[in-house]
Amino acid sequence: VVNEFNDPGVLVHGVALKPGKPICLAVTQGKPVVILPGFPTSAIFTFHEFVAPVIRQMAGRAPESFSTELAELAVRVNSEIGRMEFLLVRLLETQPHAENDSGKKLMAYPIGKGSGSVTTFSHADGFVRIGRHAELLEAGSLVQVQLISRDAKPADLVIIGSHCAGLDYLISELKKRGVHTRFLSVGSSAGLSAVKRGQCDIAGIHLFDPDTESYNQSYVDAPLSLTQGYRRKQGIIFRKDDPAFQNKSLDEVIAHIKTNHLCRMINRNQGSGTRILIDQLLAGAKPPGYLVQTSNHRAVAAAVAQQRADWGVAISAVADEDLGFLALQDEHYDFVVHENNLSKPAVQSFFEILGAPSTVDALSSLGIVFDG
Numbered sequence: 409v410v411n412e413f414n415d416p417g418v419l420v421h422g423v424a425l426k427p428g429k430p431i432c433l434a435v436t437q438g439k440p441v442v443i444l445p446g447f448p449t450s451a452i453f454t455f456h457e458f459v460a461p462v463i464r465q466m467a468g469r470a471p472e473s474f475s476t477e478l479a480e481l482a483v484r485v486n487s488e489i490g491r492m493e494f495l496l497v498r499l500l501e502t503q504p505h506a507e508n509d510s511g512k513k514l515m516a517y518p519i520g521k522g523s524g525s526v527t528t529f530s531h532a533d534g535f536v537r538i539g540r541h542a543e544l545l546e547a548g549s550l551v552q553v554q555l556i557s558r559d560a561k562p563a564d565l566v567i568i569g570s571h572c573a574g575l576d577y578l579i580s581e582l583k584k585r586g587v588h589t590r591f592l593s594v595g596s597s598a599g600l601s602a603v604k605r606g607q608c609d610i611a612g613i614h615l616f617d618p619d620t621e622s623y624n625q626s627y628v629d630a631p632l633s634l635t636q637g638y639r640r641k642q643g644i645i646f647r648k649d650d651p652a653f654q655n656k657s658l659d660e661v662i663a664h665i666k667t668n669h670l671c672r673m674i675n676r677n678q679g680s681g682t683r684i685l686i687d688q689l690l691a692g693a694k695p696p697g698y699l700v701q702t703s704n705h706r707a708v709a710a711a712v713a714q715q716r717a718d719w720g721v722a723i724s725a726v727a728d729e730d731l732g733f734l735a736l737q738d739e740h741y742d743f744v745v746h747e748n749n750l751s752k753p754a755v756q757s758f759f760e761i762l763g764a765p766s767t768v769d770a771l772s773s774l775g776i777v778f779d780g
Contacts, residue, residue, distance in 0.1 A: 410434045410441055424540055426491040428454040448526045453494050453535075475555040477534070479514035482607065485545045487538045496532040497553055498592060500566050502606045515607050516553055517568075517592055532556060563590035565754035569599025569612035570681055571704035572741055573725035574638060574776045581761045587754050593703040595680030600627060603744050609755050611744040612637070614681040623740035631747040635759060636740075639777045641724040642685055643735040645712050650732075652718070658734050665719055666693040673697040674708050674717035685736065686721050725774035 411418050413436035420433040427450035432443035442459050444451040464472060479499055487493050497516040516536065519528055534553040538545065545551065564587045567575070571593040582589050594602070599611035617626040628634040644661060646653040652671060653661055665671050673695050676683040680703075690698075697717055702708060708720035713730060727733040743762075749755050761767055768778050 410436075410443060413441070423454075423458075424491045425454065425457070426488060426493040428457070428494075429491065431458060433458065449496075449529050452529060477514055477553045477555060479516040479551055479553050481536075481545055481547055481549045481551050482515045482517045482602075484547045485518055485538070487542050487544060489543050490540055492540045493538040495536040495538055496528060497534060497536055498531065498590065499533040499553060500563070500568075500590065500592075500607055514553075516551055517594075519592070529556075564588045565590070565610070565752075565758060566608040567591045567610045567612060568594055568602040568608040569610075569744075570596045570614055570741070571706075572612060572640065573705065573723060573774050574640065574741065574771050575612055577770055577774075578758065578761055578767070581767070582754075582757060585757055585761075587757055589754075595677050595683065595703070597679035600744060603632065603746055606746065609745065609749050609752060610758060612741060613744055614739045614741045616681070616684065616739065624742045624744075628744055633745050633747050633750060635743045635745065635762075636779065637742040637762070638771065639738050639740055639779065641733075641735050641775055642682060642721060642737055642739055643724060643727075643733045644719055645709055645722045645727055646719045646732045646734075647712060647715070648730060648732045650718060653732060653734075658736075661734055662689065665695055666690060669696060671695060671719065672717045673700075674711040674720040675699070675701045676708070676721065677701045677703045681739070682721055685739075689721070689736065723775070725776065 410432060413434060415437065416435060418432060418434045420431070422429055423431055425431075427447060428445055430445045430450070431454040434441040434443075440462060444454055461471065464470070477499060479497075482500075485495060496519050498519050500515045500517060502513055502515050519532055534555040536551045536553055565582065567579070567589065568591070575591070579589050579591060596611075596613035596615045599608070600613055600615070602608045603611040613624055613627070615627050616623055620626050624634060644658075644665075648654075652664060652668070656664070665673065675698055676686060678701070682705075700717070702711065705722040705726045708722040709726040709728070709731060711717040712720055713728070721736070724733050724735070745755060771778070
């Protein structure tokens with residue numbers, strides 16, 4: 409429709425941005441016309457990059473100023489050459505643990521590159537502009553983070569590691585106490601590394617050691633402290649009305665998902681305990697969907713329920729009445745804390761809630777079991 413306008417009509421259709429490439433800029437009868445991309449994050453970035461400055465200029469207002477923070481990039485980031493990229497990040501304040509640490513500093517953790525996720529945008533503190541000629545940014549690089557909110561402040565408690573529905577409950581209870589908590593779902597291995605580097609207060613992990621046939625303990629050495637959490641069931645999630653899974657044994661289902669090229673999976677992120685379990689289950693097979701990854705159990709359940717995948721591996725707590733669940737194994741989900749942070753009030757509040765009888769009762773309904 410806009411292409412049919414004249415004097416002069418469409419000026420630009422497609423720009424070198426990520427996300428935001430499909431924006432269309434036009435003029436007709438002396439009026440600017442803008443078509444924003446359909447995905448929410450793309451629309452937000454392109455509006456503030458192209459539209460808001462024009463509105464401010466037409467209103468006679470000065471260019472908008474933004475608050476920024478200098479931070480250290482927590483992980484290596486690959487980028488696409490040829491387009492400037494907006495990388496959404498969360499800012500976490502690290503605690504000095506080693507003698508050669510110079511003090512507290514801000515770390516920028518990428519939280520996803522998807523252009524369609526409103527949730528991802530709402531969880532971000534700011535974004536980093538990656539130039540169109542940059543192919544990657546190494547971990548430890550200093551980056552300028554443009555803050556989304558001027559009121560952004562460091563959290564009272566930072567948790568990094570594996571996602572769990574039980575942890576969601578604990579965080580909600582902390583919120584009731586007024587404890588501002590940040591959680592990043594990056595998997596058990598990355599969580600363990602983060603707590604060692606002082607980038608978080610607590611890491612939630614479930615790492616199985618095949619040599620000792622036990623969970624977590626062999627991965628934790630001083631000055632880290634391991635606190636027992638709870639047990640939960642991991643298993644295969646599928647739709648109950650899917651005939652490929654109905655009335656099938658676990659062995660039959662495993663054979664089916666490994667060999668049927670029409671059966672799509674949703675995978676978990678590398679470094680997560682669940683991903684390790686999945687790779688053991690598949691024994692080298694890579695079914696359709698193997699390269700499609702998500703970072704938490706609820707996203708696995710949603711993908712299967714919405715028929716974007718036929719199966720995935722997740723905890724029993726996220727399987728609703730429309731989803732079937734075939735148990736693979738019980739696992740221990742525990743918490744790692746650096747010894748220097750054990751006396752921190754927010755950490756103590758977390759473990760008080762973890763040990764409360766009301767927590768035991770609430771989590772039991774999710775299939776979570778406490779020992780002792």
